[in-house]
Amino acid sequence: MKSAVETLNPTRVRLSIEVPFEELKDSLDAAYKKINQQVTVKGFRKGKIPNRVIDQRFGRGAVLEEAVNDALPKFYTEAVNEGELNVLGQPEVDITELKDGELLSFTAEVDIRPEIEIPDYSGIEVEVDAVTVSDEDVDKAVEELRGRFASTNPVERAAEDGDVVTLDLEAKVEGEILEDGVAEGVSYTIGSGELLEGIDEAVKGLEAGGEATFTSELKGGSAEGKPAEVTVKVSAVAARELPALDDDFAQLASEFDTLEELRADSRKRLENMKQYDQATQAQERVLEELLKLAEVPIPEKLLEDEINTRKHNLEHHQLGQMGIDLPKYLEIQGKTEDEFTAETKEQAEKGIKTQFILDELVNKEKLNVNQEELTEHLMRRAASSGMSPDQFAQAVVEGGQVPMLVGEVARGKALAAVVEAATVKDTNGEVVDLSDEEEDETTESAETVEAASEDVAEEKTEA
The missing domain is CATH 3.30.70.1050 (Trigger factor ribosome-binding domain)
Structure with missing residues (x-):
């Protein structure tokens, strides 16, 4: 031959x-x-x-x-x-x-795959949010915890903000009661915004047995998006009572003996969360700068397939689960179809470029993935999918997706190497030391890469 x-x-x-x-x-x-x-x-x-x-x-x-x-x-x-x-x-x-x-x-x-010249990325500089936790942040976290231990007691008075009311609802569109527009015994906390727009104003001031009618756009069901005349009847009013903010509450809600220890732990947790967000922000911004430096040609057919894949996944999976179609989604987002197509193309180009340049870095730096790194990434992917690690691992093996996971981790290691070489400063002008995040850096970077290149179907790239 x-x-x-x-x-x-x-x-x-x-x-x-x-x-x-x-x-x-x-x-x-x-x-x-x-x-x-x-x-x-x-x-x-x-x-x-x-x-x-x-x-x-x-x-x-x-x-x-x-x-x-x-x-x-x-x-x-x-x-x-x-x-x-x-x-x-x-x-x-x-x-x-x-x-x-x-x-x-x-x-x-x-x-x-095009031949890509890896640029000198050692000069990349990015700015990220500073890690600051105020007393107000700690207060808010403790109050949220306190709210989870609140009790409710029936009261014989008009409903007020924060009360839990039991409601019967009936929705009419054009004078007709909807088949799916009747609900009884609905528990609702006034001010939570979890039901229909306008319901807070309707029920506030009503006692048990009182009712009111208001107009609101339906959020779901057979007449979703249509204005409806909603009749609401209050069958019970209960006041939320928060536990006293003292050492007894700390012992009830945590493993700590004092409120001071609980607040200190809340502050530490918030700092850890913000440090994690800061590291993720650094990875995303370094990746953006790396993509600007690199010249990456994109195969037209691959880009076309990628755009179609993203549109299909949005229409038939994400929007399908939400019970809306693409025109409704675009209406909610305030976008035209041309704007949506342009945005999808931009995301697809970014995803493909991310894979190409990081794969080239993996080859150039001869980066390998060990079993521990793969297992940790698999555990995180399993958690985000709602499956047990064993179920997720079985699905990955049966679907022939092990190389895909290995690729995600390898690209994460490549991005971590670029971040390590870059200069990262916070909004206070201080150089950010990400070494404390080193243990999780590869997996976090893999997640950043996965988000950037989401839906780039590796099964379409065959050697």
């Missing part, structure tokens, strides 16, 4: 392949055997029909077609390996010559 590679552009090549006919022998034998099992000829046992009879009865052309279809993937793969190409997706194959007993010639056009 002979092959030659012609570069059509930085992301696409044409392979020209010539195969001497004798190298098709195995595929020809397999073709005759396959046809033998599929056809019957009077006077011959199934599977024992001579090749010359198959040629006479069914035509040599049918045999050649079967043999060529069998042989093409093998010779194409050999040519790819010989040319040391990193191909993306499926090739467009064109048979240019087929001479029975002499020669098979064909071309294959296919997208390839």
Whole structure:
């Protein structure tokens, strides 16, 4: 077999392949055997029909077609390996010559990963939010904890902000009561904003047994988005009572003996959360700067497929679960379809560029992924998916997704190396030391990369 590679552009090549006919022998034998099992000829046992009879009865052309279809993937793969190409997706194959007993010639056009020159990223500088936890932040955290231990007691008075009321609701659209517009015994905390717009104003001031009618746009159900006349009846009013903010509360709500110790722990937790957010922010901003420095050509077909994948996932998965369609989503977002398409294209380009440049860094720096790093990443992915680690691991293995996870961790390590070389300062002008985050840095970076390149389907990039 002979092959030659012609570069059509930085992301696409044409392979020209010539195969001497004798190298098709195995595929020809397999073709005759396959046809033998599929056809019957009077006077011959199934599977024992001579090749010359198959040629006479069914035509040599049918045999050649079967043999060529069998042989093409093998010779194409050999040519790819010989040319040391990193191909993306499926090739467009064109048979240019087929001479029975002499020669098979064909071309294959296919997208390839572009050659990327890794820029000098040591000069990258980014600014991130400073880690500050105020007394007000601590107060808010303690109050939220206090709220979880609140009790409710029935009261015989008009409902006020913060009260928990039990409601019966009835919604009418154009004078007709909706089949799914009636609800009884609904518990609602006034001021929480968890029900319909306008309901707080309607129920405040009502005692048990009181009712009111107001107009509101429905958030779900058969008449979602339509204005409805809603009648609400209060069947019970209960006041929320918060526990006293003292040492007894600290012992009730935590492992600490004093309120001071509880507040100190809350402050530490908030600091840790903000440090984590700061590290993530640093990774995202360093990645943005890295992408600006690198020249990364993108295969048109890969970009088109990626845009279509993102649109499909949004329409048929995310929006489907929310019970809305794309036009409604665009209305809510205040975007036109052209703006949505442009935004999706930008996100797809960023995702592909992120993968390409970080994969190049992985190869250049010879970064490897050990079992511990892979396991930690798998555990986090399992937690975010709502599955147990065992269930998630089984799904990953059965779906052939292990290489995908390895790739995510490897890219995370590449990004972590870039962040380490960059200068990160906070809004106070202080250099941020991310070494305290080192233990989780690879996994956090993997999550940052995953978010940036979300939905870039690796199963479409085949070597």
